[in-house]
Amino acid sequence: MKFVGLTSGGKDSYYAIMECLRNGHTLVACAHLAPHPNSPSGEESYMYQTAASEAVQIQVEECLEVPLLVRACRGKSRRTTLVYELECQDDNKNEQEDEDEDEGMDEVEDMYELLKEVQRTYPEVEAVSSGSILSTYQRVRVESVCQRLGWTSLGYLWRAGTQRELLDTMLADEMEAVLVRVACPPLLLPRRHLNKTLRHLQDCGLFPRLEARLDFAVCGEGGEYETLVLDCPIFLKRLVLDSVSIQVDDDSDDGIGVLKIHSCHAEPKSSTSLWNLNGPVLCDRIQRPHCPPISSSLLSFPTNSIEPKDTAASLSSSSYPAMTSKKKHYLAQYKILSCGLVHMSEIMSSKCYPQRKGVPHETEKLTTSSDNEDEEEAESLLAVQEALTIFETLRFTLESLGLTTLDVVFVHLYLTDMKLFEKINRHYSAFFGTVLPPSRSCVSLGKGVLPGGRRVSLDCMAQRGSGLYLRSVGRPKDDDTSTIGLPGYVEAALENRLHPLRSVLHVQSISHWAPVCVGPYSQCNTLRSSLHCLAGQIGLQPRTMTLVEGGDCDCATAQQLAQCWTNCASVLDALDGSTLQDSILGAIIYLTKNDHDNHHHNHNPVHIPLSQASIANNGGIIPGAIDTSLFGKQQDMTDDFGGYEDEETYLAMTGGAGSDNDNDINTSVPEKDQVPLLTLVVSQMPKGALAEVELICATQLATSFLNVQTHVAMPPKPIKAISAADPFWAATTTTKSRNSSHDKSGVQWNTGYDVGPPKGGGDPP
Numbered sequence: 126m127k128f129v130g131l132t133s134g135g136k137d138s139y140y141a142i143m144e145c146l147r148n149g150h151t152l153v154a155c156a157h158l159a160p161h162p163n164s165p166s167g168e169e170s171y172m173y174q175t176a177a178s179e180a181v182q183i184q185v186e187e188c189l190e191v192p193l194l195v196r197a198c199r200g201k202s203r204r205t206t207l208v209y210e211l212e213c214q215d216d217n218k219n220e221q222e223d224e225d226e227d228e229g230m231d232e233v234e235d236m237y238e239l240l241k242e243v244q245r246t247y248p249e250v251e252a253v254s255s256g257s258i259l260s261t262y263q264r265v266r267v268e269s270v271c272q273r274l275g276w277t278s279l280g281y282l283w284r285a286g287t288q289r290e291l292l293d294t295m296l297a298d299e300m301e302a303v304l305v306r307v308a309c310p311p312l313l314l315p316r317r318h319l320n321k322t323l324r325h326l327q328d329c330g331l332f333p334r335l336e337a338r339l340d341f342a343v344c345g346e347g348g349e350y351e352t353l354v355l356d357c358p359i360f361l362k363r364l365v366l367d368s369v370s371i372q373v374d375d376d377s378d379d380g381i382g383v384l385k386i387h388s389c390h391a392e393p394k395s396s397t398s399l400w401n402l403n404g405p406v407l408c409d410r411i412q413r414p415h416c417p418p419i420s421s422s423l424l425s426f427p428t429n430s431i432e433p434k435d436t437a438a439s440l441s442s443s444s445y446p447a448m449t450s451k452k453k454h455y456l457a458q459y460k461i462l463s464c465g466l467v468h469m470s471e472i473m474s475s476k477c478y479p480q481r482k483g484v485p486h487e488t489e490k491l492t493t494s495s496d497n498e499d500e501e502e503a504e505s506l507l508a509v510q511e512a513l514t515i516f517e518t519l520r521f522t523l524e525s526l527g528l529t530t531l532d533v534v535f536v537h538l539y540l541t542d543m544k545l546f547e548k549i550n551r552h553y554s555a556f557f558g559t560v561l562p563p564s565r566s567c568v569s570l571g572k573g574v575l576p577g578g579r580r581v582s583l584d585c586m587a588q589r590g591s592g593l594y595l596r597s598v599g600r601p602k603d604d605d606t607s608t609i610g611l612p613g614y615v616e617a618a619l620e621n622r623l624h625p626l627r628s629v630l631h632v633q634s635i636s637h638w639a640p641v642c643v644g645p646y647s648q649c650n651t652l653r654s655s656l657h658c659l660a661g662q663i664g665l666q667p668r669t670m671t672l673v674e675g676g677d678c679d680c681a682t683a684q685q686l687a688q689c690w691t692n693c694a695s696v697l698d699a700l701d702g703s704t705l706q707d708s709i710l711g712a713i714i715y716l717t718k719n720d721h722d723n724h725h726h727n728h729n730p731v732h733i734p735l736s737q738a739s740i741a742n743n744g745g746i747i748p749g750a751i752d753t754s755l756f757g758k759q760q761d762m763t764d765d766f767g768g769y770e771d772e773e774t775y776l777a778m779t780g781g782a783g784s785d786n787d788n789d790i791n792t793s794v795p796e797k798d799q800v801p802l803l804t805l806v807v808s809q810m811p812k813g814a815l816a817e818v819e820l821i822c823a824t825q826l827a828t829s830f831l832n833v834q835t836h837v838a839m840p841p842k843p844i845k846a847i848s849a850a851d852p853f854w855a856a857t858t859t860t861k862s863r864n865s866s867h868d869k870s871g872v873q874w875n876t877g878y879d880v881g882p883p884k885g886g887g888d889p890p
Contacts, residue, residue, distance in 0.1 A: 284695075301324065
């Protein structure tokens with residue numbers, strides 16, 4: 126793809142461009158957001174590097190020799206939650222009103238306007254690169270802008286390795302950069318470390334010492350420092366700084382410092398050797414230990430085979446008669462579970478469109494453009510009609526239970542033919558939205574499997590209030606409007622810092638980490654810090670988004686299945702460092718029927734030992750390697766108490782540091798002999814995949830408490846009551862509490878989503 130490189134002038138943005146080039150993409154131009162001329166010199170951005178911006182034009186246009194588009198950043202960091210959604214804006218505003226609103230504009234809109242200008246200037250551009258390594262905040266906003274522009278986000282540095290591995294690889298690839306801003310006193314001091322090269326700071330041992338002793342982020346992911354690239358393999362000339370000065374917050378040398386560049390120029394490089402674009406990509410260049418590989422004998426299914434039962438065919442039943450109606454609403458089959466969970470199953474169209482060639486059933490009000498229209502097109506139109514009916518039924522069912530489409534966390538989508546996928550997917554996207562969507566698994570069952578000749582079926586799981594929760598969590602505490610209008614159970618869930626009601630992993634950037642989801646759905650939805658609902662993973666190579674190749678059909682199936690497990694392990698690692706062996710509660714392995722033999726399934730049970738071997742070695746992924754420091758602590762800890770709310774809770778849950786009373790809490794986890802695996806043979810899968818893996822996993826936190834014994838929990842904190850007239854809670858709330866808390870603090874594990882009506886009924890006060 127032709128892409129534009131978002132560049133700040135620093136090492137990450139240029140190394141991301143280098144990696145895009147290695148992966149076969151073509152650089153057209155660069156884009157840079159400069160600080161506003163009237164902004165204070167010390168003002169920093171949540172999104173962009175502002176230091177050394179004055180050197181970027183020479184750096185790009187003369188050293189890199191590509192066009193540069195620049196925009197002065199007018200907005201500020203306004204919407205600081207992890208979710209970024211654009212509010213409705215009035216396009217009929219005059220210039221003065223626009224200037225007056227600059228103060229209230231988010232800085233992400235500056236990036237949108239800049240890239241929109243790139244799109245007008247270079248219409249051939251279809252992707253943008255960024256240098257996010259671990260920052261979800263930055264990645265989500267770049268992806269949001271790309272979605273609005275119809276572009277692809279390229280983020281090849283995202284979770285590509287540990288910060289030490291990335292820095293070592295950058296230096297090995299002859300990336301020369303100097304520090305232009307330091308903001309972590311007393312580890313880095315302005316007058317001592319500004320204008321020093323990364324290689325010098327690494328080779329002299331400063332960075333390794335700081336990392337070993339103080340968990341210093343050697344790539345500067347925590348804002349410890351910012352850099353300016355003087356030379357790298359893709360530069361045709363070298364950047365030389367002629368005149369610089371050091372600016373600090375005060376007269377001391379223990380604060381934040383910036384290297385101000387007064388003049389610089391580009392000069393020819395002494396070496397004219399060209400960079401090898403065909404060299405190994407980043408994931409192959411990083412030198413890191415790997416889990417032992419699985420046996421090569423498991424990566425090729427033998428020719429002798431055992432024919433498994435076609436489990437999809439058993440779903441067909443004549444007990445589902447065709448239904449037709451006018452202006453009637455049907456409720457889906459649903460089961461209300463505890464704590465606000467609802468499962469809806471076997472949602473199909475109430476109308477049955479018989480499978481006819483060319484034209485639909487004459488009794489249905491659906492016409493085609495021509496009686497001779499292709500059968501495939503006619504089938505697609507009928508499938509879309511079924512899907513729209515399903516979405517209407519689902520919406521009505523959700524509303525009757527006090528839920529919305531934002532509350533859906535996982536979807537199974539079943540089709541009779543994957544050729545229907547593209548058209549249905551557009552309507553699916555409009556129904557569920559593209560911001561924090563549910564996770565999904567989609568397979569084709571084959572014609573005649575669904576009852577009544579239907580083409581589409583759906584089931585889903587929803588968590589009441591979780592959609593509003595996701596869009597409210599993380600708002601500043603001093604924002605008085607943050608909880609206005611929220612239901613009481615959502616307000617209570619927001620107060621529960623120990624166990625978030627729901628979290629979503631939705632990565633839309635192409636990277637070395639894991640595949641982008643093929644459709645509008647998330648890699649994982651996590652409920653109550655306890656349950657990971659992973660989307661189905663097929664055997665895609667993340668960096669190319671193409672299926673792995675394995676020669677003949679049997680070998681290709683094995684290779685793809687092994688890649689499925691690797692992708693699943695990468696997703697789990699990004700969530701909380703869990704392993705497949707310790708966290709899987711259940712797994713479904715989808716395999717396709719053999720295309721070259723319609724009468725005999727050439728699938729051998731070897732896919733079970735292959736899966737077990739992949740689980741045992743965690744798909745080749747070392748868990749926690751990217752997020753864990755030398756001390757074994759997660760870098761994304763929310764506070765100083767191991768992720769718990771306060772010291773009292775931490776001591777209660779861990780038994781106290783150095784406590785002699787170690788027998789009070791048993792944190793041992795029983796070993797799992799074998800992960801439960803269910804194999805289903807289906808007709809087709811997305812992208813023509815031969816295998817797919819779908820997992821339900823326990824979180825690392827939940828796994829650690831499987832064997833925990835604690836005392837009786839304290840009464841929960843009082844929270845806003847819910848009306849007894851609420852049909853949802855009237856159906857689910859009992860007089861006996863369902864709380865089974867492992868928490869000795871006043872906040873129980875399910876605070877905020879197991880709220881019933883007040884005693885005696887009545888409306889809330």
